[in-house]
Amino acid sequence: MAQYRRFQKRVNKRKRKRRLFxxxxxxxxxLGLSATAYGSYLFVKxxxxxxxxxxxxxxxxxxxxxxxKIDPKKDDISILFMGVDDSETRKxxxxxxxxxxxxxxxxxxxxxxxxxxxxxxxxxxIPEVNRKDKITHAHAYGGPKATVETVEQLFxxxxxxxxxxxxxxxxxxVDSLGGIDFDVPYAMSEKDSKDRHNAIVLKPGNQxxxxxxxxxxxxxxxxxxxxxxxxxxxxxxxxxxxKAASIGxxxxxxxxxxxxxxxMKTNLMFGEMLSFYDYASKKVDxxxxxxxxxxxxxxxxxxxxxxxxxxxxxxxKLRKHLGIESTSDTTE
Numbered sequence: 001m002a003q004y005r006r007f008q009k010r011v012n013k014r015k016r017k018r019r020l021f022x023x024x025x026x027x028x029x030x031l032g033l034s035a036t037a038y039g040s041y042l043f044v045k046x047x048x049x050x051x052x053x054x055x056x057x058x059x060x061x062x063x064x065x066x067x068x069k070i071d072p073k074k075d076d077i078s079i080l081f082m083g084v085d086d087s088e089t090r091k092x093x094x095x096x097x098x099x100x101x102x103x104x105x106x107x108x109x110x111x112x113x114x115x116x117x118x119x120x121x122x123x124x125x126i127p128e129v130n131r132k133d134k135i136t137h138a139h140a141y142g143g144p145k146a147t148v149e150t151v152e153q154l155f156x157x158x159x160x161x162x163x164x165x166x167x168x169x170x171x172x173x174v175d176s177l178g179g180i181d182f183d184v185p186y187a188m189s190e191k192d193s194k195d196r197h198n199a200i201v202l203k204p205g206n207q208x209x210x211x212x213x214x215x216x217x218x219x220x221x222x223x224x225x226x227x228x229x230x231x232x233x234x235x236x237x238x239x240x241x242x243k244a245a246s247i248g249x250x251x252x253x254x255x256x257x258x259x260x261x262x263x264m265k266t267n268l269m270f271g272e273m274l275s276f277y278d279y280a281s282k283k284v285d286x287x288x289x290x291x292x293x294x295x296x297x298x299x300x301x302x303x304x305x306x307x308x309x310x311x312x313x314x315x316x317k318l319r320k321h322l323g324i325e326s327t328s329d330t331t332e
Contacts, residue, residue, distance in 0.1 A: 045254055049261030050270040057145040057267055063158035070160050072275040076322045078105045079268075080151055082164040083233070084139060096166075097136040099219065100233050103151055103159070105321045112285045114321050116314055117230035118151070119291065123303035126150045134303060144265070154306075155315045157322060161268050167193050169263030170218065171211030173240060176255040179210050180239045185232070186223050190216035214240075226304060227290055234288060289314060 062069050070077050083100035101118040120136040128138065128146035138150040148159045171193055174180055183206045192199035192212050200216035202209075209217065218236050221229045244256055292310035296303050319325070 042254060042257065046257050047270050049257050050268075050273055053261050053264045053266055054269065055144075055265040055267065057148065057162070060145060060148075063152065063160055065152060065158035066160070070158075072106070072108075072160075072272050074108060076105070076107050076109075077160045078103060078158060078318075078322060079161045079163060080104075080148055080159045082139065082144065082147060082162060083170070084164060084166050095140045098139045098147060099136070100230065101135065101147070101151070102230075102234075103155070103318070105157070105318050107321050107323075110285070112321070113287070114318060115234075115286065115288045116155075116318070117227075117234070117288070117290050118154075119226035119230065119293070119304045121226055121302060121304040122291070122293070122306050123296075123298075124150060124154050124306070127153055144267075154311065155318055157315065157318045157324065161266065161272070163264065163266045163268065165260070165264045167215060169260055171215050172259035172263065173244075173256060174209065174211035174214045176259050177240065177243045179208050180214060180236070180243050181206065182209050182214065182217065182236060182239050184209075184217060188216065188220050188222065190220050192216065230290065289317070 081100075081102040081104065082098045084096040085099040097120075099120060101120065103116045103118065105114045107113075118135060120134065122135045123132055124135045125132050126135070126138045126141060126146065127149045128142040133141075135147075135150060135154075138147040142149075144162050144164055148162055152159050184202050184204050186204050188200070188202050189198045190200045190202075191197055193215055200213055202213060202216065214236055218229075218233050291314060292307040294305050294307070296305045
């Protein structure tokens with residue numbers, strides 16, 4: 001707990017001039033879509049994968065906080081990226097929890113992006129069950145829709161789209177890349193994707209990781225906390241996409257598209273995905289944001305208590321980025 005408190009009052013904001021696909025799994029698919037040098041083969045494959053991956057949010061055609069249907073080609077939009085703790089072994093299905101949550105807002109005019117990492121143990125109000133609980137449980141209560149509604153409630157901003165991937169997507173992508181280079185922060189002994197204890201043993205330092213090893217690094221929090229794990233996950237994805245952008249192989253691009261598509265669900269249509277080409281083809285200003293807060297226990301259960309002022313500041317920043325009028329109304 002002492003180590004956790006050293007981080008609890010710190011907001012880490014980093015601005016970088018990089019391509020948008022430095023941060024997400026979805027743009028691996030977009031990378032294939034926009035790789036016109038490879039012709040129609042990847043385009044057709046990507047279109048098929050996108051169609052198979054589509055999953056709407058029931059009767060929710062658009063956010064109730066919007067007065068019309070949003071067009072990502074013209075409008076400022078938001079996407080909630082969910083990493084779920086599901087696998088072939090766990091088979092949680094709709095009961096899976098989110099292990100990683102990143103809300104991204106995209107400003108069409110300025111081609112800027114803001115990313116907010118939400119700690120999985122954050123105690124928030126979950127509309128689906130009409131009570132406060134860990135945000136990681138929202139998906140178990142009501143799938144992507146419940147998670148989307150919870151994040152909207154938390155920040156008072158519309159969530160227009162979601163992208164959900166599981167453990168297998170992560171390991172498959174890393175392996176299809178031939179592994180990635182990463183600076184492991186400390187020695188660790190972790191479960192693998194099949195939940196076998198101490199199956200992954202790593203030493204600290206720069207090394208080449210396969211899919212299972214990269215997943216272990218992404219999941220661990222034994223020696224730090226959720227905030228540091230969120231930063232580490234962003235760094236891992238950055239390493240993955242950097243490798244993907246340099247492979248230059250038609251077959252590998254095809255494998256990447258399949259790895260994402262087989263393990264992804266999203267309410268983005270194929271044409272809407274293509275709208276992100278302008279972001280992927282230009283250098284954009286990306287700001288990553290971490291929420292401030294503190295650890296607390298309620299009835300013996302650990303939670304991350306979000307700092308209300310921090311949530312309000314992030315809310316105002318996101319609303320401004322989305323072109324929504326500022327408001328003093330906040331939700332706890």
